[in-house]
Amino acid sequence: MKIGKYEPRYPLIQGGMGVDISGANLAGNVAKCGAIGTIASVGIAHKSSYYLSGEHNYFDANELAIKEEIANAKKIAGSEGIIAVNCMVALTDYDRQVRSSAEGGADIIISGAGLPLRLPDYTKDFPDVALVPIVSSAKAASLITRRWEEKYHRIPDAFIVEEPATAGGHLGATTIEQVYDPALKLENAVPDVVRFVHDEMKCDIPVIAAGGIWDKNDIERVFSLGAKGVQMGTRFACTVEGDASDRFKQAYIDAKEEDVVLIHSPAGLPGRAIKNPFVAKYLEGNVESKPCFANCLSHCRYRKTRETFCIAAALVDAQAGNWETGLFFCGSNVVKVNKVEKVADIISELFD
Ligand SMILES: Cc1cc2nc3c(=O)[nH]c(=O)nc-3n(C[C@H](O)[C@H](O)[C@H](O)COP(=O)(O)O)c2cc1C
DSSP: OOBTTBOOSSSEEEOOOTTTTSOHHHHHHHHHTTSEEEEEOTTGGGGOHHHHTSSSOHHHHHHHHHHHHHHHHHHHHOTTOEEEEEEETTBTTHHHHHHHHHHTTOSEEEEESSOOTTHHHHTTTOTTSEEEEEESSHHHHHHHHHHHHHHHSOOOSOEEEEOTTTOOEEOSOSSTGGGGOGGGSHHHHHHHHHHIIIIIIOSOOOEEEESSOOSHHHHHHHHTTTOSEEEEOHHHHTBTTOSSOHHHHHHHHHOOGGGEEEEEOTTSSEEEEEOOHHHHHHHHTOOOOOOOOSOOBSSOHHHHHSOSOOHHHHHHHHHHTOTTTOOOBOOGGGGGOOSOBOHHHHHHHHHO
């Protein structure tokens, strides 16, 4: 799996997980073991002294904190380690997050939760930074490619095809019903995107499958569909090196099938999460939100109409392990988590 000029020892990306579920420690350790480690840029300022000291506003602090996080991840990863940053299109300061990731030395920028139509513009001074959109269909891949070719004379360095029926966090579907659309299953979407890359783009950039990948068999299954790599989130969230609190990881260990639910996120996308007291109240229609502190989403139902809840506050609470008030995003594979694993053990189990 070669992405731009980067070729990791193993064809695996640890997916970006916000807020601060995949920070410098997880990403750095994954990269050190020969896969690609990804920092989630979303909300990274919340724990930084730049923001907490009151010296910088949230958006300025995000920029500084992203650069610091990349430097810390690279220190752990060593000179050969490959570090990506995941920047979500839906964020208010998306352009600034992308620019500061490139300036901070990210090798790859991975971008979903919307179509990253202007991504090459934000990284034009950094031609070595590989750009990877996350899509759920060949139609989205085609839209992005056409726009990039026309406006920026550049094509994506890879596509990540993420399946809404199994993945964690925000899902690439417009409605909850569409989450289970058979056309978006990896079995259909991966060969569709592979065909698009070969027949229409006439190139060989890797197509990487994400959503519901847990073990070697899953990797072989998606490779037989034409994928050249995998992106995994949920299994890496519950690792010793994972940046979340122990209580967050315990919530993963405890989660049963009936606890995994879909919700409408304030961003207007469906999301998959653990049904804890906070989510249960939200589903019943009587959740109490913490105040908006960051204006983090460009379209936020909570900020606009006070419907739903402040997602930044809820994700920060989950990361810290506040079971009553947090939003614990997870993939459907969370039911397979039964212990806190070590990154090196997962990678050697998958690729030995
Ligand atoms: C807790 C959590 C947070 C996530 N946050 C993000 C994010 O900030 N941006 C993003 O593009 N994907 C996010 N994802 C998706 C993952 O990067 C990954 O692609 C997906 O979870 C893969 O499916 P899996 O969890 O079944 O392996 C998140 C997933 C989880 C579980």
